[in-house]
Amino acid sequence: MTSARPDPLDDAETIPRMPSWVTSARxxxxxxxxxxxxxxxxxxxxxxxxxxxxxxxxxxxxxxxxxxxxxxxxxxxxxxxxxxxxxxxxxxxxxxxxxxxxxxxxxxxxxxxxxxxxxxxxxxxxxxxxxxxxxxxxxxxxxxxxxxxxxxxxxxxxxxxxxxxxxxxxxxxxxxxxxxxxxxxxxxxxxxxxxxxxxxxxxxxxxxxxxxxxxxxxxxxxxxRRAEHVKAVAPKLRAKGAAKAMEMFLARDAVAAAALPLPSRAARRLCDRLVDLRAVRELTGRGTFRLYGV
Missing domain, CATH: 1.10.3290 (Fic-like fold)
Incomplete structure (x- = not known):
């Protein structure tokens, strides 16, 4: 029986949580x-x-x-x-x-x-x-x-x-x-x-x-954690303009495919690829007029 693949977003936290006494104190x-x-x-x-x-x-x-x-x-x-x-x-x-x-x-x-x-x-x-x-x-x-x-x-x-x-x-x-x-x-x-x-x-x-x-x-x-995963995924992307697109995803709450520096069809394919790689998420739940974000 093969073990499940590790989730790239389940790594140990790199940022410490707020001390519990700050939030639990009355x-x-x-x-x-x-x-x-x-x-x-x-x-x-x-x-x-x-x-x-x-x-x-x-x-x-x-x-x-x-x-x-x-x-x-x-x-x-x-x-x-x-x-x-x-x-x-x-x-x-x-x-x-x-x-x-x-x-x-x-x-x-x-x-x-x-x-x-x-x-x-x-x-x-x-x-x-x-x-x-x-x-x-x-x-x-x-x-x-x-x-x-x-x-x-x-x-x-x-x-x-x-x-x-x-x-x-x-x-x-x-x-x-x-x-x-x-x-x-x-x-x-x-x-x-x-x-x-x-x-x-x-x-x-x-x-x-x-x-x-x-x-x-x-x-x-x-x-x-998500930004670290985005950077790990970036070398796998071969589309021209992908590097600039990744910079946009790491700087904006949301991005429309039409705003990416690629032809429209290539931009949509890139977004689908990034969703498959779990680098970004589709934020609207719609079939059209979609927005994507880290």
């Missing part, structure tokens, strides 16, 4: 929760600064999660699948719609090193001086600063949830010395949290960060 006071969120941030910092992580892909996928949360906060029904369709199947001259634009904005802010100029280009309706003022509204430790930025923006623009969260995330990234914005607060906060202020909002932000840090580390570990 903390009620803001001091206790702040301690745990600090521990979570410290562990997350070690993970997101690793060289073996597909950083652009991780940020792009987190941008999808952040956009999905913001769309829900605004009362719209679109979820991840619809957001992907709105952006990755967009044709020249078409508009992505409000939900798609939210996703595109998050993608823009995570792709380049965080700065006021990048934020201005991502949200062109705002003056640079206004963004700079809001970014500097916070004081104290990183999460306290981010919570204050969030509160300040929402007080002045109550329906601008996505903008407020983007600036809060930017404040957090700059306070932590991270080169890029990594969405953590948006995926972890609840809609009711955005109506809180002061200590209540800070407490909600600490708790949101703990939850998001755990999920981000789990996602990072999964993407690191």
């Amino acid at each position: 903390a009620e006071t803001i001091e206790d929760v702040a301690f745990l969120s600090g521990a979570a941030l410290g562990h997350l910092h070690i993970v997101v600064t690793r060289d073996d992580l597909p950083h652009p892909l991780l940020r792009d996928r987190l941008a999808l999660r952040a956009a999905e949360a913001c769309v829900a906060f605004s009362g719209r029904p679109e979820r991840a699948g619809e957001l992907r369709d709105a952006v990755y199947l967009l044709r020249p001259g078409d508009l992505p719609g409000p939900a798609g634009e939210t996703f595109m904005t998050w993608r823009r802010v995570v792709r380049r090193p965080v700065s006021v100029s990048v934020l201005c280009r991502a949200v062109p309706t705002l003056e640079q001086s206004q963004i700079d003022t809001w970014l500097n509204a916070g004081q104290g430790a990183p999460i306290s600063r981010a919570a204050m930025v969030l509160q300040t923006v929402l007080m002045e623009a109550p329906r601008a949830e996505a903008l407020a969260l983007i600036l809060a995330e930017a404040s957090l990234a700059k306070s932590l010395g991270w080169k890029h914005l990594i969405p953590l607060l948006a995926p972890g906060l609840k809609r009711a949290d955005l109506r809180k202020q002061g200590d209540d909002l800070r407490l909600a932000c600490h708790r949101a960060l703990i939850a998001s840090a755990v999920e981000t580390i789990r996602l990072a570990a999964d993407l690191a």
Whole structure:
């Protein structure tokens, strides 16, 4: 009897999990929760600064999660699948719609090193001086600063949830010395949290960060394993343009075959081949207008 072939994605984890005491501890006071969120941030910092992580892909996928949360906060029904369709199947001259634009904005802010100029280009309706003022509204430790930025923006623009969260995330990234914005607060906060202020909002932000840090580390570990498999598969691909295509898969949450630098038929064959090799997955479950991702 022959043994089953080993699954290339079942290798031992290369990225350590969050210590169990961070997630299992019962903390009620803001001091206790702040301690745990600090521990979570410290562990997350070690993970997101690793060289073996597909950083652009991780940020792009987190941008999808952040956009999905913001769309829900605004009362719209679109979820991840619809957001992907709105952006990755967009044709020249078409508009992505409000939900798609939210996703595109998050993608823009995570792709380049965080700065006021990048934020201005991502949200062109705002003056640079206004963004700079809001970014500097916070004081104290990183999460306290981010919570204050969030509160300040929402007080002045109550329906601008996505903008407020983007600036809060930017404040957090700059306070932590991270080169890029990594969405953590948006995926972890609840809609009711955005109506809180002061200590209540800070407490909600600490708790949101703990939850998001755990999920981000789990996602990072999964993407690191998958990226390693993609790189192992790459030498087997002989199609012209395959190397560029693999770079796209390692940098984007999703890719349409039509976006690959190959003729349409060759692009579809390459995607089918990558699915067979378990290097990418088909994300939509459809027979047409398919999207693929690591």
